[in-house]
Amino acid sequence: MSYLNHITSPTLLLDEKICRQNLKKMADKAHKNRMKLVPHFKTAQSHTVGEWAKEYGIKEITVSSIKMAEYFCGHGWENIHIAFPFNPLETQKLNKLAKNQSLSVQLINEEVTEKLTDELEHPVGFFIEIDAGYGRTGVEVTDFGLIEAILRKAKKGKNLYFKGFYLHPGHTYYIENKQKIYDESIAALSMLKNKYLTEYPNLVTRIGDTPGCSVIDDFGDVDEMGPGNFVFYDMMQVNLGSCKTEDVAVALAVPVVDIKKDRKEILVHGGGVHLAKDVLTEPDGTKNFGEVVYLKEAGWEIPIQRSFLKSISQEHGIIKASDELLSKVKVGDLLGILPIHSCMTADCMEEYLSLAGKKIDHAEAG
Amino acid sequence: MSYLNHITSPTLLLDEKICRQNLKKMADKAHKNRMKLVPHFKTAQSHTVGEWAKEYGIKEITVSSIKMAEYFCGHGWENIHIAFPFNPLETQKLNKLAKNQSLSVQLINEEVTEKLTDELEHPVGFFIEIDAGYGRTGVEVTDFGLIEAILRKAKKGKNLYFKGFYLHPGHTYYIENKQKIYDESIAALSMLKNKYLTEYPNLVTRIGDTPGCSVIDDFGDVDEMGPGNFVFYDMMQVNLGSCKTEDVAVALAVPVVDIKKDRKEILVHGGGVHLAKDVLTEPDGTKNFGEVVYLKEAGWEIPIQRSFLKSISQEHGIIKASDELLSKVKVGDLLGILPIHSCMTADCMEEYLSLAGKKIDHAEAG
Structure with missing residues (x-):
């Protein structure tokens, strides 16, 4: 029937064959660029799609809320990154989840960093989100004062550890010249990496957004990519030339x-x-x-x-x-x-x- | 706490006091106009809000899908009207629900009328939806050929009975002069009522839409009103002058x-x-x-x-x-x-x- x-x-309806093709193509691109693909699962929000993703070597995922992280906890992910400026009201929920699951959060201000430094009960990683021109959220790329204030505060606690810099160049949705946006974003991440690598030798940089990751071929020295929508794509992406x-x-x-x-x-x-x-x-x-x-x-x-x-x-x-x-x-x-x-x-x-x-x-x- | x-x-958040005020005000307006208020529950979609509504004399509700009707079945409603051109693929679900709950549907073409005439296992009422200018759905008000074809087909079955004419003047959301839209809509319903009342002495007419029902004072000889959004209102309605x-x-x-x-x-x-x-x-x-x-x-x-x-x-x-x-x-x-x-x-x-x-x-x- x-x-x-x-x-x-x-x-x-979900066509598994097309979805797997999309996963494979992006995983191949990441591999070719020696990057780790950490897909954003706000699109699929599905364990089944997660299992398909694992077949293409994907071991970590990104989500956009602690509620979504909770959905994926305990399903074998090496790390779940919550790519949203951390909501301090959910610190106790984070403590609960971090007991049994490796998690990371995103920080962009001192207030929340201080709260996590004081209240975290288990190790949790963090990325500093960088705004390289999109203007939605993040620390401005040249605001070293704020970057260092966050790093200083985080060092005071024993459970909050720095993972690196995260950049979502969402203006690729609105601006024709995606290469220019990526050139600037990659340069920004590279500058930050070089500046802080001595102090944090394990730090990584991550860039994410489907329009960019779909069409750009050279990601410079960026370590990880985190697009989300590509698992399904849609007519907006067709319109943008992503697929x-x-x-x-x-x-x-x-x-x-x-x-x-x-x-x-x-x-x-x-x-x-x-x-x-x-x-x-x-x-x-x-x-x-x-x-x-x-x-x-x-x-x-x-x-x-x-x-x-x-x-x-x-x-x-x-x-x-x-x-x-x-x-x-x-x-x-x-x-x-x-x-x-x-x-x-x-x-x-x-x-x-x-x-x-x-x-x-x-x-x-x- | x-x-x-x-x-x-x-x-x-839902402020019960404001919601009850909105229900009471519309119920009072319906009462003053000797109309029955049959609110559209696509807005609240809630049993609790339904119980509040009952306290203001509301005994029947409207919904927009059979799935939503299912949610409200068995909760003491004298009738649940599904105000969406009936989806013929759900005839068996309708049969299941109509066994224990008085229901009515909306018809706008011969194909679906015929299907229900042939396949209904329990009595179900129907409204013919009239389009008096909105252009979304419904039989054009002067298309007597189609109205009569629907009535003729319905008569052939024993379970489908005609309740009246339903008109949703949704263009009140876009056009400043709501009085003009209502004058035309009320005239259209009145004409249809007079034309078919001899043959169907119990037929009723219903008009619904929050912008109109909120600001119009005279509903002519329309029998029922079916606004939905008024239970909560919102900033679009504030902007339209409804509240x-x-x-x-x-x-x-x-x-x-x-x-x-x-x-x-x-x-x-x-x-x-x-x-x-x-x-x-x-x-x-x-x-x-x-x-x-x-x-x-x-x-x-x-x-x-x-x-x-x-x-x-x-x-x-x-x-x-x-x-x-x-x-x-x-x-x-x-x-x-x-x-x-x-x-x-x-x-x-x-x-x-x-x-x-x-x-x-x-x-x-x-």
């Missing part, structure tokens, strides 16, 4: 509930609570909330004539349909939607269905 | 993880996976993903100087902070964020915390 027979309502439409590993299966041939519109059950509301803009200004694919027994097929979700509300989606699609679609059919932002879609859906018809885990919301 | 002591990570900021009943509590005084920015743990990504635009073009309130033991306080979330990513939120806020905030504090779109935020969070520190239920995602 096909996986299609299991579906009566919006369901997130091809064929590399997107997840599709939301949606039931067709009405067809308006005169308007060339198809109404599906699939909206913001399933896909999230990330959006691209078509060349003619139309919004695009997801790309239509045709669901087949062996997986999905990318149509020759494009159709896409032109609007969504909480549960409704309206497809702007091609003539090809209109000529064959019927009420009660299922269509696939390649998401604009797969991390958000997976977080909304909290579960995957494999093409073999098996449920695949995802951490809970919140 | 204050509810604040329970919070270490992003948590959705005041004081009427917003939910706030996301977020931990402060970093402060950049020079940039007047505060980094919080609270992003798209918590709030969803609905957004307003400030007069100067800045984006606004949520309004800051100060959390107090008795609830939250609306600041004199405004601060708001100017950008969010998956887990990060950056507040554009007022001088007032900057003068007193510390790393490790909690702030409140009034959401832009409370239905989506509640759906992301899947649980509430009351101001008494008690967990309040919400249906699961998907």
Whole structure:
């Protein structure tokens, strides 16, 4: 029986083959550059995908909250890095988890460093997050005063140990010239490494973000890469040039509930609570909330004539349909939607269905 | 112990007092207009809020999927209406639920009507959804051919019975002149009622949408109202003039993880996976993903100087902070964020915390 027979309502499909290809390709790239790949699991949030990743030599992962770290604790990871400026209200939870799992956190200010120095009960590593121009979070790359204040405070405690510098050049999502961003980011990390390597001979540098890691070939002397989205990719990444439409590993299966041939519109059950509301803009200004694919027994097929979700509300989606699609679609059919932002879609859906018809885990919301 | 002591990570607070005021006010308005209030529970998705609603005379509710109907089945509702063009793939689930719960569905085409006529095993009511200009879904108000084709098909089965006409004038979210939209929508429903009342003497008409139901005073001869968002309201509704900021009943509590005084920015743990990504635009073009309130033991306080979330990513939120806020905030504090779109935020969070520190239920995602 096909996986299609299991579906009566919006369901997130995961194509294991495509996902493994994405994992392998990035692992090969890391290997070629003598880098360690530490993927960010905020995208998949799944033990099953974690087991696949282990087959490509991945031994450590990154997450974005202590709750997500908790999900992955005790599943054989050599280290779990929480890549979010540490939330000091969760120090006791960190103590609980660090008892049995090697963990690292991210620090960007003195207040939280001091709290961890005082209150940590087990060894926990830390990266200093560096802002090399993205402007979301991190210590400015030339703010040696703050870097050294953090290092000094950390030295006062016995459980907090410095691992290195972490840099997320998220402006690769907005700026065309990714090579320039990477040149600057790599130079910043290299400068910091050279400055502090004598004092911390084991320090490493890590860079992460899918658009950059997908297209850049030379990572200089950066030691580790930490992209997340690449395990699934999505239409935003296709749009950014990180991958091809064929590399997107997840599709939301949606039931067709009405067809308006005169308007060339198809109404599906699939909206913001399933896909999230990330959006691209078509060349003619139309919004695009997801790309239509045709669901087949062996997986999905990318149509020759494009159709896409032109609007969504909480549960409704309206497809702007091609003539090809209109000529064959019927009420009660299922269509696939390649998401604009797969991390958000997976977080909304909290579960995957494999093409073999098996449920695949995802951490809970919140 | 204050509810604040329970919070270490992003948590959705629900102020019962404000929520009850919103329920009472809309129930009073319905009563004054001799209308039945059938609130749309896609917003709260909660049994607890349902029990509060019952205290204001509410006996029936609306939901947007069969999954959500399932959540509410067996909780004493006289009828649960599924206000989404019925998804024919869920006919067997409908049969299962309709065995023990009075349900109604929404129909807009012949295909699904025929399927239900043939396959329903228990009585189920239906509304025909009318599109009076919104353009999302529904039968065009003058398409009597389709209306009558649906009614004819339904008559052939013994379990599908006609309840009336449903109209969601969702363009009140985009168009300033809500009175004009309501004048047209009420006229459309009135025309349909008069046309079909002889044949269906019990037919009712229902109109729903929070912006309209909040500001319109005269609903003509419409029998029922079905707004949803009003139970919580949110900043989009404040912006639309449906309510005041004081009427917003939910706030996301977020931990402060970093402060950049020079940039007047505060980094919080609270992003798209918590709030969803609905957004307003400030007069100067800045984006606004949520309004800051100060959390107090008795609830939250609306600041004199405004601060708001100017950008969010998956887990990060950056507040554009007022001088007032900057003068007193510390790393490790909690702030409140009034959401832009409370239905989506509640759906992301899947649980509430009351101001008494008690967990309040919400249906699961998907």
